[in-house]
Amino acid sequence: MRNIVVTDPPRADLGQVAKLGEYGVATVHEAVGRSGYLGPRLRPVHLGAHISGVAVTVLCWPGDNLMVHTAVEQCRPGDILVITTTSPCTDGLLGELVATSLQARGVRGAVIDGGVRDVAELHDMGFPVWSAAVSAQGTVKAAPGAVNVPVVAGGQLIHPGDAIVADDDGVVCVPRAQVDRALGAARARVAAEEVTRAALRAGELSLDRSALREVLKRTGVHYVTAAEFARQTGG
Amino acid sequence: MRNIVVTDPPRADLGQVAKLGEYGVATVHEAVGRSGYLGPRLRPVHLGAHISGVAVTVLCWPGDNLMVHTAVEQCRPGDILVITTTSPCTDGLLGELVATSLQARGVRGAVIDGGVRDVAELHDMGFPVWSAAVSAQGTVKAAPGAVNVPVVAGGQLIHPGDAIVADDDGVVCVPRAQVDRALGAARARVAAEEVTRAALRAGELSLDRSALREVLKRTGVHYVTAAEFARQTGG
Amino acid sequence: MRNIVVTDPPRADLGQVAKLGEYGVATVHEAVGRSGYLGPRLRPVHLGAHISGVAVTVLCWPGDNLMVHTAVEQCRPGDILVITTTSPCTDGLLGELVATSLQARGVRGAVIDGGVRDVAELHDMGFPVWSAAVSAQGTVKAAPGAVNVPVVAGGQLIHPGDAIVADDDGVVCVPRAQVDRALGAARARVAAEEVTRAALRAGELSLDRSALREVLKRTGVHYVTAAEFARQTGG
Amino acid sequence: MRNIVVTDPPRADLGQVAKLGEYGVATVHEAVGRSGYLGPRLRPVHLGAHISGVAVTVLCWPGDNLMVHTAVEQCRPGDILVITTTSPCTDGLLGELVATSLQARGVRGAVIDGGVRDVAELHDMGFPVWSAAVSAQGTVKAAPGAVNVPVVAGGQLIHPGDAIVADDDGVVCVPRAQVDRALGAARARVAAEEVTRAALRAGELSLDRSALREVLKRTGVHYVTAAEFARQTGG
């Protein structure tokens, strides 16, 4: 599957992706059945960004960003570049110049299971990046790889054309075929949470709202006073 | 000690805790004899917060926040939730909904040896969190645990009712019985530092103020010129 | 080489260092042939600082900052303190008091392969630090070490008097003898990038500008449609 | 895709897998185009084992091995259990009792992106395990998951029925449809290496055999004497 560029992968509908992107990463992750989250290693360099778009995937050799340059040509407005490497690598696989080129083509940001550099410049130009590392270390352009093949980034399988949502909680990937369903589920979840939030603000307890006292009982959790606890533990 | 909720642990005096909380974490850590610091793994998600309060402790199963929900009911104004797990876990054990409930009860923030999610929302609502990870990954509510038993978080033993101070340097725990002594020591330390700071600003050296030249002499540190050093190392 | 303080190491020319410091860390790292970068472990605590200066090196025993205190006396305006330890250590080797003393002598910031504390205060006083950890944990002043000897920090050999540039991408060290050459190379690189940036903004591709299509051909990268790819992979 | 057990996934041909298993992990990884390797985090607890078989995949909740118990029923002679979790987990997901059950059904070993326990007993009974951790920490059996769905373990996508080879170098996965081709490529590679090995033993250099001197020339590597080098670097 290496050494290949796929030129026209089907993409999730940008309109639907935009609607999904109105929800946060945690909500979307829940909406697709608690899957697709790229984990706590991939963090925004600067807090405060929230984007959504469609994945263009890139598979690089460690220390080499030839395929990032190759991927630019495959990008369209609304895309998000998702970069990973064949083995762990913290080098700066993307910097301000490539981002300039990506931005010129309408790309909204990048997700990198690896490193990024020029982070101050990227922030100034409004090109948000989620990555596993920040590193000024440069790369060569010598070893082949792939663009728009399925990749694993952040422990998740990502197909080109999948929807990506990223915010301060990290990055979530929604398979193209599940975007509509995810959108529906996110809406329903947020509506339900609205009601719950009001109740919690008013002092109701999730123990009662979610029938968790039963779970406590079933699993043997019991309540004791501090005095009883001290007696039991000989304290 | 598992599967238990202690309902009324004695708490450190909130007035004294508030006074202690006027000092930074590094100062308090020094004031209690350089102990109680939860280490560099537990970081604020957003810089700039500084809180103090009294620990309500929570012990969860990994991937499960049943006991966080259970703990809400045990919280009072001035509390800080201290959450840990029985084995390492980065999942988002606390999010915006639970925080809403906690805030409604007067809880001032949370310390999590694990993950947190909805960090943008938590920041907006003024509920600061110190944690080992940020993760959108959701949890189940199925396995029992404990509330208000002694726990180890960040490598430190924490009893319910202990004082907690947290700022950009991390989190420190002061045992309930030591709050008064810590407060006195912190005051004395800060007063002494004020004098030292003025002297250092005026150009005095800590080498002289703290009699460190003697230590250098006793441990065999000697001064050489660059020329001598080059001769010695054959450079 | 331990237990020694070198009093007058030759320093890179501050005027030249200041000119070099107008460029970012990634540019300088490229300008010296992609070397000298202290890696992604050493991060600024607060984003947004950009400094340059001349290294005063410090080698400490873990858990002990005696030599940081010793180093203050050796500092001059334009210096940057570069602190490392003989074995891995996350403790707060430098805090606000020492920084006050350093600032009084004209030191511009610190680079620590270890921990720092009082980070809120350091930010307020305008003393930027790049470090491997933030930790309130205090240190003793008992074990000897060295000042202004060559050290390895962030995996890089650093001599006292070398030029240091630090920004949001991390820290780079330029050997004293290479500052002039680095400055020339940085200027040339930035000038060339200016032209490239304009071309990329206008929609040109680095694939074409950098003759990378040849590399793709030589290494066997080929283009396929999504339909062809699906056929090949039996999808 | 969660909460599901697939009962009869097509499996790679055991005869062909056995032939592939005569080769080491590094050879097989090369034979499939340098893909499918589960990385350096997954290590054998005891060195010296070398197995091959067909993947039965298991996706568990962290701290919960319900689905490992569920997977046993789906196992056949020649299978290898491949266990992963929905978020990082080091707990002992498999121990001697489950292994006894697996061995009774002809399972040859296990690959765990997580923890294992009873490792002395497992070694005694000849049930080899490759894992990310050894941990005595027990698990609950409360949260749902999946058996025989595609999973990501060690950063690689693994389908049930894929071929697995594991030795002291780690673990490699070969997609079911590629086993025949991998076998052919492994044979060819080993035959070629036999010739190379003899030549190298006789003193020939890979620089010459593989035409690497050209690469050195093209990329600008030049040879200097130590004296010249010292002159250049001012040493």
Place this chain on the structure above:
Amino acid sequence: MRNIVVTDPPRADLGQVAKLGEYGVATVHEAVGRSGYLGPRLRPVHLGAHISGVAVTVLCWPGDNLMVHTAVEQCRPGDILVITTTSPCTDGLLGELVATSLQARGVRGAVIDGGVRDVAELHDMGFPVWSAAVSAQGTVKAAPGAVNVPVVAGGQLIHPGDAIVADDDGVVCVPRAQVDRALGAARARVAAEEVTRAALRAGELSLDRSALREVLKRTGVHYVTAAEFARQTGG
């Protein structure tokens, strides 16, 4: 609590500890309600050892083993030295000379949340060590600490006099007051496992023996054929 040596902490009964030590770490950990396990970071340097004894606790400053030397005098036959540091440290806190002294006093081994050195010699002399690191790095003897105070090692609170069991699965601590109960529970567990093992060997499934099919049903796990699964996922 620092700067103190407690001379005569009460110790668990050595006879009972020896009986407990006939069981493995995983069994003992289960017998005390799945607590007390020092986690996967603390590993035996050489596989194959299995010891039990009573904890003598040591708290060292990083890079300093003064208190290890101090602890020797407090040791008695049947003791196991449990060493930790006030902040993370990988240095070799114990080597062959100290072990010679410990062995002369009847100490059975050591558990170190830190580093150990001379590991070949330690293996030859039959002094097993579980540690977080192997490191030749030497330490000084300058900073104070404590012996036989409660410490946290491997994330667990350990009191002097507690029972320690260690094998290839790691290390578990059983509070002194719980040794008898743990022994009873371990016996019962092993007896029950004997029956289970025979059943599993005979082909019975834990799904049936442990009534797990009900859990699967309750949590919504369902069974599908591969053909159905392919239909559902559009594969």
Place this chain on the structure above:
Amino acid sequence: MRNIVVTDPPRADLGQVAKLGEYGVATVHEAVGRSGYLGPRLRPVHLGAHISGVAVTVLCWPGDNLMVHTAVEQCRPGDILVITTTSPCTDGLLGELVATSLQARGVRGAVIDGGVRDVAELHDMGFPVWSAAVSAQGTVKAAPGAVNVPVVAGGQLIHPGDAIVADDDGVVCVPRAQVDRALGAARARVAAEEVTRAALRAGELSLDRSALREVLKRTGVHYVTAAEFARQTGG
């Protein structure tokens, strides 16, 4: 300093290096003033080897072992290959074929701040390796680097021609000019330790032999009974 092969670096005297190699890594590290140790990250794959020799240094691009192949030609009997990369890399930079070539030239083993593969084969052929990782992941031969220039591996500066000693405690580097002095110091240390060992075996305490009771007194360590300690801590 990149893109260069130094052909004839001066080497430490093999006879002296052999004598130094009769001592363990911990002893040699002490003999050179507690420096030169490559740290706990670099471990032997198989325990039990103990070698000494002279460093041939290699600097590779991550994911690329072109310079390892280039280095073979520069090797002589008694050499040890020391391999590092310009940024962190776990790939298998050396395997059985290259080791065959190295062994044919009299090379005694390898030290790799990176990965190694074919570890079973390397063990069978008696070619010991100390590395930061074991990984079957293959590399390309495309990017330039250096042979026999000074490198940093395991956090230590290593010059070609320096003496290397490696055993189960890890790896130590002794600068060429210090081998004689190190040998003398190692001999003296071992002789002194022989006397100490006998004394310790006879029951003497290092507290007394090394005058450590004074240090305890000076740093304020005091002795209390368990009863007193309980009173003080309110236990």
